[in-house]
Amino acid sequence: MSHSREPIGFAPPPIDEDTIMAVERVLRSGWITSGPELVAFESEVSDFLGVKWTCCLSSWTSACELTLRWFGIGPGDEVLIPAMTYAATANIVLHCGAKPVMVDVALDDRVASLEALQSAFSSRTKVVMPVDLGGWPVDYQGIADWLSSSEVRSVFQPTSQNQRELGRPLFLSDAAHSFGAIYRGEAVGNHADVTGFSFHAVKNLTTAEGGALAFNLPSQFKLADLQQWFKAMSLHGQTRNAHEKTVSGRWQYDVEEAGFKCNMTDIQAAIGRVQLAKxxxxxxxxxxxxxxxxxxxxxxxxxxxxxxxxxxxxxxxxxxxxxxxxxxxxxxxxxxxxxxxxxxxxxxxxxxxxxxxxxxxxxxxxxxxxxxxxxxxxxxxxxxxxxxxxxxxxxxxxxxxxxxxxxx
Ligand SMILES: Cc1ncc(COP(=O)(O)O)c(C=O)c1O
Structure with missing residues (x-):
């Protein structure tokens, strides 16, 4: 190298002394997995976005795959995604045995347009998952209005309880890049049915690895039921997490479904809390x-x-x-x-x-x-x-x- 400057990295994580001290505090606290820090982080993320609740999990990938499973996605189903995205967007669809159907993106803003999504739509489409590439929001209102139209509803063929309740394809936004982006005066997270954020090491706000879901489903989907399902399914289907079980008289739990293991730890949540404040x-x-x-x-x-x-x-x-x-x-x-x-x-x-x-x-x-x-x-x-x-x-x-x- 013929220059005298320090090399400039692409996206070094913004880890400062406050973050290091927060991690140390959690490490010394006697509780390092999901516990009080996670509860506080979820509430602070919700306040930042202006939503009622966010569910923080181990990654965007686990959070959004869980969402596909919540909606009952499986073989024979199609999920619309852009061809210009990271592998994860398609992988979670394949994990569920469904088919990722790709659409082209627009030249000016690089995201999937409403027209492109419409032209790939079929009676097999169960989820529409555009990507806010680079942090640029898609046409949330246009896509939400289209998905709610009688034209789309009349073609939709539900095969699970949640699909029947919604009566149309799910709008799941891949907002891995767009935490803090604004669409029509509100933070991204307030527009799609479910919005998935990533807190991976190179993202604007990082928890080293991590992700979050923000919910904006119609009122027939009760927040308490969503909280119960997503939290339990991130912990093997266990109805109470390890910290909740420490409360006297509440050590017992049940498992109703074979869940996954993708909870966020208090160490990750503590990193996120320091960054969110800044x-x-x-x-x-x-x-x-x-x-x-x-x-x-x-x-x-x-x-x-x-x-x-x-x-x-x-x-x-x-x-x-x-x-x-x-x-x-x-x-x-x-x-x-x-x-x-x-x-x-x-x-x-x-x-x-x-x-x-x-x-x-x-x-x-x-x-x-x-x-x-x-x-x-x-x-x-x-x-x-x-x-x-x-x-x-x-x-x-x-x-x-x-x-x-x-x-x-
Ligand atoms: C567009 C997009 N979607 C999804 C993901 C997956 O996020 P995570 O690593 O948190 O699972 C990424 C990660 O870089 C991404 O860029």
Whole structure:
């Protein structure tokens, strides 16, 4: 490396002294698995989102798979997802024995449009699971209105009790990236039937590994029943967790269904609590970094902005996915290599699902999703995190311009 700067990481976790002290406090408390910290974290996340309850679990993957199972998803069912997403979105569908049906994404905002979802809809569609890519909210209102329409209801063929109760496909949002994003004045988490967030190590808010569900189901679904089912099923179906059993006279429990093991520990919850308290300020900083990048590339004729903010939606600024118009993936890879040599880590979100062997072997082909293919060629994710100073951002902009111009 021919530069004198410290290398710039892609998304280092925001672990500070307060976080370390919180973990130490829990480690010394005598209770390290699900307990009082988790109860407090769930209540603080709910307050932040403005929802009645959130269920924090071990990952987005376990939380959203549990949701598919709650809805009774199985063989013969189809779940609509975008082709441009991380493997997890499709994997949870396959785990349930159902079929992920992919749709293309839109060029301007990179998420699945209402029209794309509508054209893939069939009587086998049980769940619609779009992805807020990079933190940019999908058209929540449009999708919710469509799913509630008499046209969709009349085609829907329920096969489980919860499907019959809902009477239409479930709107499950893959909001792994969009914790803190805003749609029509409210936090993402208030619009889909169920919204799944990720607190994985590289996410804006991390618990090292972790995830959360926010519920916005119609009133026939009682919150107490949801709480009971999701909590029990995250602990082998056990009706009381280990901490609740410590209360005198409450040691007994029952198991009604073979549940999973995907609860969140108090250690994870403590990490999350410290970060959540700082999160509003962190979101502002992420936005400032994203806007500085965007302003720095304006005027370059090869540059197209990622969606950041409009009158209806505000990103969580999880990723800064710049688009280099007309680029091929080999050119993009060469730019990534050149930037790495200069000490700047970059990334690509994502390798489209149809390019992965798992999905190729299922008969998928990328050319069925032309915009996804184009975005894969043309997008590059730049570092966006709290350790970046304005000066770092300006330096990255200059290096990116140099690297791109020498690979045009
Ligand atoms: C779009 C998307 N969905 C789901 C996930 C899975 O999240 P988790 O690692 O918390 O299971 C990720 C993780 O990176 C993701 O990017």
């Amino acid at each position: 999160y509003p300020a962190q979101l502002k900083r992420r936005r400032a970094v994203a806007e500085r990048y965007d302003a720095g590339f304006q005027g370059q004729d090869w540059y197209a902005s990622p969606p950041l903010h409009n009158s209806e939606r505000t990103s969580s600024f999880h990723l800064f996915q710049m688009r280099i118009i007309g680029f091929k993936s080999e050119q993009r890879d060469a730019v990534m290599h050149a930037l790495k040599e200069r000490g700047i880590a970059t990334n690509v979100h994502f390798i489209p699902l149809p390019l992965l062997s798992l999905h190729k072997d299922r008969g998928e082909r990328l050319d069925r999703y032309p915009t996804t293919e184009r975005l894969f060629n043309e997008t590059l994710s730049l570092p966006i995190h709290l350790q970046l100073s304005d000066e770092d951002v300006d330096w990255i902009i200059a290096e990116v311009i140099l690297a791109i111009e020498s690979h045009l």
